[in-house]
Structures are given as C-alpha cells and as structure tokens.
Amino acid sequence: MTPAGNATRHVSGHGTSLIVAECFGDVEPTFQGEGPSLGVPALFIRLSRCNLTCSWCDTKYTWDWTVYDPTREAHRRDVGELADWACRTDVGLVVVTGGEPLLQQRALIPLVRRLLAAGKRVEVETNGTIAPQNELLVDGVVFNVSPKLATSGVDAAKRIVPAVLNTFSASGRAVFKVVARTPDELEEVDELVSRFALSPVYVMPEGATADDLVRTTRVLAPATTRTAPRSP
Template sequence: MTPSEPIDINSAASDAALRLIVAECFGVEVPTFQGEGPSCGHPALFIRLSRCNLTCAKCDTKYTWDWSQFDPRKESTKRTAADLVAWATSSPVELVVITGGEPLLQQARLVSVVRGLIAAGKRVEFETNGTIAPAPELVAHGVRFNVSPKLASFGVRENKSIVPAALEAFAASGRAAFKFVASTVADLDRIAELTDTHRLAPVWVMPEGTTADAITATTRVLADAVATRHWHFTTRLHVLAFADARGR
C-alpha cells in the first residue's frame, strides 16, 4: 500500500489555492443518515475528502488513499470552499459530516467551508483519526469532532496512529467524542488503557464489520463488556440499512 502524497495546507489564500481534494459528496440527491457515533440516525450530508496519513489494513475507504488499488485521477476532484458550501446549503438537512480519508490534512482550507456552513445554520461533525490536532479556527460553536484513534488490531502501527498530543488537544477542546472500532474484548482493554492515559471522554465503541452479519456478531461479542464499562455503544447504521453501498 502506498500512502498519500503530502498536501501543502499553507497555500496562498486565493480561490484557486483554496480548492480541496474531494473524494465524494453525498446526501443531497439521495438522502442518507449519519451512520455512526453520537449522531447516529440523524439525517446528514457528507463531504468526504481524499488523502490520508495512515494506511490501515481494515480501512473501508481505501479509494481515498491507496493508489496501489485506485487511481487518484478517477477517485478525486478539486472543489472550492464556495462550491462545497453551495452544495451543502442546497439541502435543508442540518448536519454536515466532513470525513475522509483524513480531513484535517486539509484543515487550513476547511476553515472557510466551516464558517460558511455555520453561517448558513448548519452544524458540522468531523470524522478524524485523531493524529492531527485541530486548528483553533475549527474549534468553534456548531462544530464537533468524532475522533477515532485506530488500534493495532485495525491493521496499523500504533506508533503512527496514536498521537498523544493530538488526542489531548481534542480532549481539551470540549468538542470531541472518542469513537473506537473494536472486534474483540481484548480491544476494549486497549481502549481502556488509552482513555485512562489520555483522559479521553466520552467514549463510544463501534463493532468492526462491513456486513450486517459481521456487525451483529461483533456487537454480541462486545455488548456486555461495553455495558460493564459504562461506555456508549454505536452500530454502523449505513451498513445495516444500505449494505455499505458507496454514497449512502
């Protein structure tokens, strides 16, 4: 697997320079829901940015970064901040989820997007792997961060996926929830170590799986242990409802 090429997030602030590298936008033409975490089940629009700084073996959006399997020229386009705001504000849906890949690779370019969305009455959730601390301009009213640190069991080295300073910045922001993908009870033990060490709260656990059968099976493996720890539990609604179809 080949990691994404670096992105210059300090480009000059012209309209052309403020274009973002986008994998897909969906939820306007065909309505959908936020499928995970604290807003699971809420109607949502999605702006999925391309590129990631991790190469997780179990990633389900490899078309945002794995150029050994996908062609970046076919899997991404460049869109201006104004274009993305206009697209999202064409819908009455309140919640806009900015995801990836890893969206905070492009966070300097996202400031004007977020400001435009908030000014239009939207609320914004970032889905982030928690390796990059948020810019102060993004830690704002109407913005939340769903931080999903990746465990070694997800197919990534934790010396890359666990960045203590970034996790602690999210925790200090007061605008983050910490959502961990888990497959086994042993994963829950590792989550407990991380949350205790870095004072991460609130904690959400999500069963790993890309089919309804897999999610159901893993849910039953984890449920008692999650409940015992008094953590939140989330499913993957988009998988259950739409069979993990792209763009849903």
C-alpha cells in the same frame, strides 16, 4: 499510480479548494452512522488522502493508490461550490469525513465558516493524529475522534499522538469513537481512555457488511455492558 505509503503527498495548502472523494446525502437521504448524532439526517463531504493505512479501512479509495487511481477517485473542488451544494438542502448536519480531513484543514476552515453562517452544524471525523487549528474549535463544530487500535496494523507511534489526543480531550468539542472487533481490544480502549481522559467514548463494531456488524456487535455488547460506567 502513487504507492499507498505516499498517500499524503501533494495535499496542497490551497485556501479555496479541497481534494474531494465524494459528496452525498442530497439526492438520496442518508444518516450519520456513528457518535452522538447516530440516526440524524446528514450530508457527507468525504475528503481524499489519509496519513494512516489501516488494514480494515472501508474507504481505501481515498488513499490506497496501489489499488485505486487517484485521478479517478479524487477531484479538487472549490470551497464555495461545496458550501453552495450543502446549503441547497434543508439538512442541518454536514459531516466532513475522509480519508483524514485535517490534512486539508487550511481550506477546511473557510468551508466550515460558510456552513456555520448558513446555520448548519458540522461534524469532522478524524483519526486523532493531527491537531485542529483554533479556527475550527468553535461553536457548531464537533470532532468525532477515532484513535486506531493495534489491530489496524499501523505502528503505535503513527496512530497514537499524545499531544493531539490531549488537545482534543481538553477542547470540550470532541467525542471519541473506537473501532473494535473482540472483547480483548476493549482493554486497549480502557488504556487510551485512562491515559488521555477521553470522554465520551463510543465503541463501534468493525465490519464491512450489515451481517458482519451484527455479529461483531453481539460479541462486543456483553463486555461493553459490563465495563460501562454507572450513572451517578
């Protein structure tokens, strides 16, 4: 197995295929669980590989090869096959998540084009450390950008890339989601919002189970309510 520190190696620039961890939402209905499309029925294409190693990550099977076997957890799939899979249903929203999808954006571009041509909407979930190519900054595509806080255990220089966050902020095609556990972390969120003019921003409670999410939500809710901007 490849060590977790080398999780981004061998991410090929193939233009017609993607390294995929899983696809779901076609047989058993599922919903987008975050951002502005919260609660909307969605299909999910989860890509493999990530350039970060967040301690609380709930999809370590996409990158942590000290624990998981990449030959079992990831498979190369043709872009046309993935587009056909998504287009066989009447679900209008396709969420491309990971891992870090923009590691494979050369092949992501033709997939997105196929999905948009079929009338789908696309949301790309990214950690905000890799700039999107112009071909992805188009109508019908929204980026759910999730900058990582210090509690992720990742060095600041790796998890916060100013030029990339500025690109997303200025694009008009991004929303921002920050995972937090305690009210103290919201100060770090405020710093990111001010530094990079992030808007809109969603705070997502961290938790691996429904009970964890409820507990964290109850801890964070009073603080987010106090700091939420007033409507004009």
